[in-house]
Amino acid sequence: MAETAPLVLRQDRDGVSMLTLNRPQARNALSREVMSALQTALDEVAVDPVIKVVVLAAAGPVFCAGHDLKQMRATEGHAGHLETFRQCAKLMTSLVHLRQPVIAKVQGTATAAGCQLVASCDLAIAVDTAKFATPGVNIGLFCSTPMVALSRNVPAKAAMEMLLTGEPVDAAEAVRLGLINRAVPAAELDSAVDQLATKIAAKSGRVLKLGKEAFHRQREMGLEDAYAYTAEVMALNMGLEDAGEGIDAFLGKRSPVWMA
Structure with missing residues (x-):
């Protein structure tokens, strides 16, 4: 080569x-x-x-x-x-x-x-x-x-x-x-x-980004701080369109269509 x-x-x-x-x-x-x-x-x-x-x-x-x-x-x-x-x-x-x-x-x-x-x-x-x-x-x-x-x-x-x-x-x-x-x-x-x-x-790109970042950040925290931080992350995640689409798709027994 x-x-x-x-x-x-x-x-x-x-x-x-x-x-x-x-x-x-x-x-x-x-x-x-x-x-x-x-x-x-x-x-x-x-x-x-x-x-x-x-x-x-x-x-x-x-x-x-x-x-x-x-x-x-x-x-x-x-x-x-x-x-x-x-x-x-x-x-x-x-x-x-x-x-x-x-x-x-x-x-x-x-x-x-x-x-x-x-x-x-x-x-x-x-x-x-x-x-x-x-x-x-x-x-x-x-x-x-x-x-x-x-x-x-x-x-x-x-x-x-x-x-x-x-x-x-x-x-x-x-x-x-x-x-x-x-x-x-x-x-x-x-x-x-x-x-x-x-x-x-096949997953939501926005959710993958959010989850990967949260995983690495919480590993460096104490238990209580980790839960406080990830609670904020999950609340933010719930506000994303992809979360609404994913939950509705699950309840409607269909495949989700992600925004990204």
Whole structure:
């Protein structure tokens, strides 16, 4: 593949946008250029009124090997390294704050910032041969930023074991820990992701946006604050035309017709 090939591919169909990391010769490592291309794609999808679901995929046998270590070694000084990690942090938070739900379609191994990428998505389906790891400790670079997403998806002791040992977990264990939703044979990955994306895309886009934002915000709150906040969200939701349409359709035993 030529180096001039797009670093991120976009394909839209039926309200679903698939964004594919396209640097397989480098195991889809997150160079500054790859992160910039993915950020641009997310920013464009965010304002596309037709798109209700985003699928994050990757070309080649590896989903994402994390940061581009060759590029990082060629970068001199604290300021340059800090800029790279801040760029990555913005990318990961963009996935969380994107109005559309994001499904990670994991066709291979995801390590370090690649594991962080999976953990930052709302949902994840992987092939049953995939492995997940935060192996930075093995090369003297603790996976501190991947830790943020990892520790918000799996139990604390499981996260610490992954971080302290650098050892990978297989897809079955990743399901058990809650890092991914399910693992499927490679031949079933496309259909499993398509079915999930299609099911979600059939919902109201406004309601999906409202619900995703509320989910992530309430997770950071105490119990009473979370209930107070979500009560406001549900009252706001009840005022939307799509809520009225959905309830009327349910009572009338017909399919709803969403505004968006």
